[in-house]
Amino acid sequence: xxxxxxxxxxxxxxxxxxxxxxxxxxxxxxxxxxxxxxxxxxxxxxxxxxxxxxxxxxxxxxxxxxxxxxxxxxxxxxxxxxxxxxxxxxxxxxxxxxxxxxxxxxxxxxxxxxxxxxxxxxxxxxxxxx
Amino acid sequence: xxxxxxxxxxxxxxxxxxxxxxxxxxxxxxxxxxxxxxxxxxxxxxxxxxxxxxxxxxxxxxxxxxxxxxxxxxxxxxxxxxxxxxxxxxxxxxxxxxxxxxxxxxxxxxxxxxxxxxxxxxxxxxxxxx
Amino acid sequence: xxxxxxxxxxxxxxxxxxxxxxxxxxxxxxxxxxxxxxxxxxxxxxxxxxxxxxxxxxxxxxxxxxxxxxxxxxxxxxxxxxxxxxxxxxxxxxxxxxxxxxxxxxxxxxxxxxxxxxxxxxxxxxxxxx
Amino acid sequence: xxxxxxxxxxxxxxxxxxxxxxxxxxxxxxxxxxxxxxxxxxxxxxxxxxxxxxxxxxxxxxxxxxxxxxxxxxxxxxxxxxxxxxxxxxxxxxxxxxxxxxxxxxxxxxxxxxxxxxxxxxxxxxxxxx
DNA sequence: GTGGTCTAGACCACA
DNA sequence: GTGGTCTAGACCACT
Numbered sequence: 157x158x159x160x161x162x163x164x165x166x167x168x169x170x171x172x173x174x175x176x177x178x179x180x181x182x183x184x185x186x187x188x189x190x191x192x193x194x195x196x197x198x199x200x201x202x203x204x205x206x207x208x209x210x211x212x213x214x215x216x217x218x219x220x221x222x223x224x225x226x227x228x229x230x231x232x233x234x235x236x237x238x239x240x241x242x243x244x245x246x247x248x249x250x251x252x253x254x255x256x257x258x259x260x261x262x263x264x265x266x267x268x269x270x271x272x273x274x275x276x277x278x279x280x281x282x283x284x285x286x
Numbered sequence: 287x288x289x290x291x292x293x294x295x296x297x298x299x300x301x302x303x304x305x306x307x308x309x310x311x312x313x314x315x316x317x318x319x320x321x322x323x324x325x326x327x328x329x330x331x332x333x334x335x336x337x338x339x340x341x342x343x344x345x346x347x348x349x350x351x352x353x354x355x356x357x358x359x360x361x362x363x364x365x366x367x368x369x370x371x372x373x374x375x376x377x378x379x380x381x382x383x384x385x386x387x388x389x390x391x392x393x394x395x396x397x398x399x400x401x402x403x404x405x406x407x408x409x410x411x412x413x414x415x416x
Numbered sequence: 417x418x419x420x421x422x423x424x425x426x427x428x429x430x431x432x433x434x435x436x437x438x439x440x441x442x443x444x445x446x447x448x449x450x451x452x453x454x455x456x457x458x459x460x461x462x463x464x465x466x467x468x469x470x471x472x473x474x475x476x477x478x479x480x481x482x483x484x485x486x487x488x489x490x491x492x493x494x495x496x497x498x499x500x501x502x503x504x505x506x507x508x509x510x511x512x513x514x515x516x517x518x519x520x521x522x523x524x525x526x527x528x529x530x531x532x533x534x535x536x537x538x539x540x541x542x543x544x545x546x
Numbered sequence: 547x548x549x550x551x552x553x554x555x556x557x558x559x560x561x562x563x564x565x566x567x568x569x570x571x572x573x574x575x576x577x578x579x580x581x582x583x584x585x586x587x588x589x590x591x592x593x594x595x596x597x598x599x600x601x602x603x604x605x606x607x608x609x610x611x612x613x614x615x616x617x618x619x620x621x622x623x624x625x626x627x628x629x630x631x632x633x634x635x636x637x638x639x640x641x642x643x644x645x646x647x648x649x650x651x652x653x654x655x656x657x658x659x660x661x662x663x664x665x666x667x668x669x670x671x672x673x674x675x676x
Numbered sequence: 677g678t679g680g681t682c683t684a685g686a687c688c689a690c691a
Numbered sequence: 692g693t694g695g696t697c698t699a700g701a702c703c704a705c706t
Contacts, residue, residue, distance in 0.1 A: 162408045166301075168486075168705070179405050182398060205706055245398065248389050252402045255385050259378050266407055268375065271309050272382045273403045277396055278292050279306065296704095298681060324693065335683045340694075348478060356558075357691035357693045422668050426689095428696060431556075436669065439661050454678065465698045470679075487678045487706035505658065508649050512662045515645050519638050526667055528572060528635065532642045533663045535569050537656055538552045558690070595691055 314372035
């Protein structure tokens, strides 16, 4: 299908998978009711343990984004906040990509850009505070 | 000093510290030769074990960003790509903050924004590839 | 496995371990892909804290000589300069041992021999310079 | 005078100084009764704290290699095992340098050579033993 | 089972 | 005072 795991960021595979499925749902790449690849199939594709895929699916099920039907597979169930989210996410996605592109052209590297986002999102208004 | 740890993102304390020190160096908040707070001092401030701070310092030393001198302290040693980086990073920082602010006002949440960044930075041109 | 710590040279345990793993890799005793003993296992054998082993492993991972896989173990990853290095190192190893044996028979002691090496390696062409 | 400190090997300055003074004595570069540079003078030359030089001198005095005469300075006092040592050390020194040169030409790097000596001197007959 | 993080504190080395 | 090493053990994350 259309997922890709990155071994060089310290993030667990199952979290990366969850993020990408969430993103696919938010951006409209996956629609309500769409079927996801089988656990074993996807595990083979990504060259990870089936447990890893199972964990991602299972956590997304607890979150209410997936429905696991025994014997049939995993299906997207989008209900929440869905109105208009897709459009906004797609627009936002474009803006984010544009900004990253722009920063690249100014000579910044991925890890530096990453650091800026991190700082802005998670340490906002805290650096320099004291 | 001016660091802050966030317990709610799954990132290890020592990595957060490293990121913030790197960011302080890149943004000019810390200059070449500046002395950092002592290990025990900083550990108390952040309410973590001295070992945690020591690990961050030590890894940054391997990276070449810090110089640890027994008996004297920890000092920033910026050599790399430094010319003009400060200005570009500060400008970039503003752009990133502006974009995040804008996306907030469109109703996106932090985790969704984070997801967009992750996707754009780490899975660039890979989604939809297969 | 086949490591030994020496308490009478002032070198930290974790550094000694790193050196011996590096040497095992360079001399061919450990091959690319080989799995190393588990952290706790090795710690018990060497009668040190698991943290000490973990630190050695972790630093070697940063160096690119080891790959640590959560849940699976530690594996050697030799990429660098590897062709033919093994043979040269083994030959060199023999020469070094022969020379040390020879110097012993001339009545020199280990610490004097060590001093000669140190001088030749680290202060080369510098003694007598000023 | 003729000492040089190396910051990139993790060895304390005062130990490096001691090693070099010992080596100078063993190799005949310094003779019995020779006066060493004053503590403050040497400290300035090497850009270290006078304490560091004082410590090296003091430890060598305990070892019996130096005599510190209040107000006059530090003097070498070679008594021990001295007969013929100088010649043997000089010969050994040449052999060591030759071997290192040879290994360099075979493409080995300093740290690899160092590792070989370390292994041969300190972990002799222990690697591979179990 | 594996590795990863963190703690609280001891003891040493250096300035 | 500084940093450096090490311990013993807890708890978590991943396979």
